[in-house]
Amino acid sequence: MNYDLSWMLDSALEVPEARHAILVSADGLLMARSNEVGKDHADTIAAAMSGMQSLSRTVADFCDGPSTRMLWRQTLVEFDGGWVFLISAGEGAYLAVSASPEVDMAEITFRMQQLVGQLGKALTSPPRENADAK
Structure with missing residues (x-):
């Protein structure tokens, strides 16, 4: 399955101060990128995001101890220039998704959750068949 989901990622960037978006596979491969992100840069960021998620999941027991099975939900990293x-x-x-320091955090996370719902439908829907092609 090879869909172009870039247009969907661009919808997350409608939030003021949102900058870039990428969709990453668990093994670190780039699945889609917003239009403003170059392919080589997106490939590098995809690998890093996969590693970041893995590290975040590994330290989950730091929240509540090793006897509790904590599920990873989100990783948030703050830099001088954004999130x-x-x-x-x-x-x-x-x-x-990356954003400037002034982004409305509630709005961007809400938009990301909406986008995940749309992406889930797109990734699990079979491709449409062209009836005229038969």
Whole structure:
């Protein structure tokens, strides 16, 4: 399955101060990128986001101890120049969005959750057949 989901990722960038978005497979491969992200840069960021998710999941017991099974939900990283949000986008996929320091965090996370719902439908829907092609 090879869909172009870039247009869907661009919808996350309608939030003021959102910058870039990528869809990453669990093994670190780039699945889709917003239009403003170059392919080589997106490939590098995809690998890093996969590693970041893995590290985040590994330290979950730091929240409540090793006897409790904590599930990873989101990783949020703050830099002087902005934020990186990383959330699950379904089985074996993650959505990463970068934003400026002024982004409305509630709005961007809400939009990302909406986008995950749309991506889930797109990734699990079979391709349409062209009736005229038969």
